[in-house]
Amino acid sequence: xxxxxxxxxxxxxxxxxxxxxxxxxxxxxxxxxxxxxxxxxxxxxxxxxxxxxxxxxxxxxxxxxxxxxxxxxxxxxxxxxxxxxxxxxxxxxxxxxxxxxxxxxxxxxxxxxxxxxxxxxxxxxxxxxxxxxxxxxxxxxxxxxxxxxxxxxxxxxxxxxxxxxxxxxxxxxxxxxxxxxxxxxxxxxxxxxxxxxxxxxxxxxxxxxxxxxxxxxxxxxxxxxxxxxxxxxxxxxxxxxxxxxxxxxxxxxxxxxxxxxxxxxxxxxxxxxxxxxxxxxxxxxxxxxxxxxxxxxxxxxxxxxxxxxxxxxxxxx
Amino acid sequence: xxxxxxxxxxxxxxxxxxxxxxxxxxxxxxxxxxxxxxxxxxxxxxxxxxxxxxxxxxxxxxxxxxxxxxxxxxxxxxxxxxxxxxxxxxxxxxxxxxxxxxxxxxxxxxxxxxxxxxxxxxxxxxxxxxxxxxxxxxxxxxxxxxxxxxxxxxxxxxxxxxxxxxxxxxxxxxxxxxxxxxxxxxxxxxxxxxxxxxxxxxxxxxxxxxxxxxxxxxxxxxxxxxxxxxxxxxxxxxxxxxxxxxxxxxxxxxxxxxxxxxxxxxxxxxxxxxxxxxxxxxxxxxxxxxxxxxxxxxxxxxxxxxxxxxxxxxxxx
Numbered sequence: 001x002x003x004x005x006x007x008x009x010x011x012x013x014x015x016x017x018x019x020x021x022x023x024x025x026x027x028x029x030x031x032x033x034x035x036x037x038x039x040x041x042x043x044x045x046x047x048x049x050x051x052x053x054x055x056x057x058x059x060x061x062x063x064x065x066x067x068x069x070x071x072x073x074x075x076x077x078x079x080x081x082x083x084x085x086x087x088x089x090x091x092x093x094x095x096x097x098x099x100x101x102x103x104x105x106x107x108x109x110x111x112x113x114x115x116x117x118x119x120x121x122x123x124x125x126x127x128x129x130x131x132x133x134x135x136x137x138x139x140x141x142x143x144x145x146x147x148x149x150x151x152x153x154x155x156x157x158x159x160x161x162x163x164x165x166x167x168x169x170x171x172x173x174x175x176x177x178x179x180x181x182x183x184x185x186x187x188x189x190x191x192x193x194x195x196x197x198x199x200x201x202x203x204x205x206x207x208x209x210x211x212x213x214x215x216x217x218x219x220x221x222x223x224x225x226x227x228x229x230x231x232x233x234x235x236x237x238x239x240x241x242x243x244x245x246x247x248x249x250x251x252x253x254x255x256x257x258x259x260x261x262x263x264x265x266x267x268x269x270x271x272x273x274x275x276x277x278x279x280x281x282x283x284x285x286x287x288x289x290x291x292x293x294x295x296x297x298x299x300x301x302x303x304x305x306x307x308x309x310x311x312x313x314x315x316x317x
Numbered sequence: 318x319x320x321x322x323x324x325x326x327x328x329x330x331x332x333x334x335x336x337x338x339x340x341x342x343x344x345x346x347x348x349x350x351x352x353x354x355x356x357x358x359x360x361x362x363x364x365x366x367x368x369x370x371x372x373x374x375x376x377x378x379x380x381x382x383x384x385x386x387x388x389x390x391x392x393x394x395x396x397x398x399x400x401x402x403x404x405x406x407x408x409x410x411x412x413x414x415x416x417x418x419x420x421x422x423x424x425x426x427x428x429x430x431x432x433x434x435x436x437x438x439x440x441x442x443x444x445x446x447x448x449x450x451x452x453x454x455x456x457x458x459x460x461x462x463x464x465x466x467x468x469x470x471x472x473x474x475x476x477x478x479x480x481x482x483x484x485x486x487x488x489x490x491x492x493x494x495x496x497x498x499x500x501x502x503x504x505x506x507x508x509x510x511x512x513x514x515x516x517x518x519x520x521x522x523x524x525x526x527x528x529x530x531x532x533x534x535x536x537x538x539x540x541x542x543x544x545x546x547x548x549x550x551x552x553x554x555x556x557x558x559x560x561x562x563x564x565x566x567x568x569x570x571x572x573x574x575x576x577x578x579x580x581x582x583x584x585x586x587x588x589x590x591x592x593x594x595x596x597x598x599x600x601x602x603x604x605x606x607x608x609x610x611x612x613x614x615x616x617x618x619x620x621x622x623x624x625x626x627x628x629x630x631x632x633x634x
Contacts, residue, residue: 174491175533212537216492220532
């Protein structure tokens with residue numbers, strides 16, 4: 001059996017842990033509907049139909065509400081410019097052979113009029129000896145019609161009172177060589193403010209990825225934190241999710257949608273080639289560091305290959 | 318009057334604060350000799366004679382001992398390959414017109430057989446309303462006969478019981494585009510271990526530079542921490558300086574001396590040009606962000622110009 005680990009090397013659409021426990025309880029439609037305050041059209045809209053990724057089962061209510069709101073914000077701005085999902089049903093929703101681990105993944109590519117390369121969303125759930133683990137990811141990659149940063153947002157909730165949050169606008173250029181780029185997307189947008197606000201909270205501690213490469217990929221305004229509200233801190237965590245985390249995450253998505261997701265830039269041939277090479281390395285290393293290492297042991301090699309194959313299609317590698 | 322600020326944007330040979338207090342007490346030779354356990358030949362050797370920068374007056378004893386040991390380690394390895402200092406006396410030692418702020422700076426260039434571009438050392442002292450501030454810096458820049466990282470180590474001690482420590486091997490390439498470089502200088506050297514050891518200590522908190530550019534310059538194994546031993550924590554700080562900080566700082570200098578300071582690499586023309594452009598930007602931005610902003614208000618524009626002029630000579634900008 002693979003070892004149970006809660007370390008993360010982020011950023012990745014998946015942060016996978018192995019499980020030694022029986023399959024988690026199935027998530028009934030009624031239970032989902034009961035905790036979902038939003039109409040079906042919003043849950044379904046990102047993939048043009050009812051997508052399992054929009055259901056967010058198993059999540060604590062506040063986590064689920066925030067994810068639905070973030071999807072909704074992205075959809076409102078980008079939805080009309082995205083192509084329908086082409087992800088097959090056995091990747092839209094998948095589970096380990098024993099049913100112990102469950103997940104959903106959806107990917108939508110941008111249309112010709114959009115700088116969006118693709119938007120990847122996923123959730124994962126497994127029951128660990130220490131409790132339920134829920135991971136939700138929103139990853140928006142832009143194409144080479146712009147050099148604007150990509151968006152990453154990931155919640156790794158290992159208990160009702162603790163989680164790890166990664167969120168960043170991933171730079172597509174070496175910021176040391178391009179201070180103007182740093183100024184445009186990070187300084188002028190005041191992106192450090194949400195990070196500073198979060199860092200002030202007593203429950204928040206920095207979280208350092210175990211992968212040096214992943215740390216290198218992050219911008220200087222990246223949020224990589226562990227939030228721990230203590231053993232009986234479930235209601236504190238719920239309040240934070242509906243309060244500070246809600247504000248901060250929505251602000252970051254707003255900045256990305258405003259400054260990046262509709263931008264365009266005429267790049268020179270060399271600049272474009274450099275950008276694509278850098279993007280390619282980030283994609284390759286993400287798969288190598290996280291997916292190839294963790295997905296098979298959680299979902300079996302067969303399921304992992306299927307899921308990774310779909311991601312590779314989106315990544316065009 | 319300029320505002321008194323203790324914020325730092327590092328890395329820089331200087332972290333300058335203004336002072337409203339009378340000139341600090343002069344540091345007598347006897348006092349220095351009394352707290353210096355090392356023979357004069359070591360104190361003097363880095364610049365081939367008695368250099369004011371080797372005196373480290375005003376420093377708490379443990380801080381002084383560590384700086385002398387670090388100088389000694391660098392000297393033992395690189396001394397024979399360094400040219401004599403060409404820094405004029407009025408920059409080797411300088412002070413504000415009122416005498417309220419005092420400092421020393423020395424620079425030695427590498428000889429033809431050395432990849433060292435220059436080694437810059439400095440100390441600064443001023444009396445602030447909140448107490449004495451002491452800043453010590455060791456900055457070793459390599460030339461384009463290698464792409465190995467530069468060394469930076471800076472202590473900003475604002476009280477006997479608290480300090481900010483910055484130390485890093487500054488990458489000379491975009492680590493996202495060059496995972497092999499990351500592996501060679503940061504992963505294989507186990508550079509993250511000292512950072513992890515330090516982060517475990519209860520007195521240690523992350524320190525985030527106010528400058529996004531400076532944060533971008535740092536490697537993923539950079540140490541940027543605030544160490545606070547509490548109001549009556551002077552002896553705890555002394556113990557840490559002689560214990561964990563001594564071990565960690567010496568290990569980082571050892572890694573740099575071993576893996577970087579004697580390395581050579583045949584760089585292609587484009588690679589070399591890119592390297593020089595990146596190095597140049599780091600130098601320019603360092604001066605712009607720290608020196609040009611802070612030095613004049615502490616030492617007067619005239620003294621600041623003189624000091625910055627010498628640094629610019631070493632930086633070749």
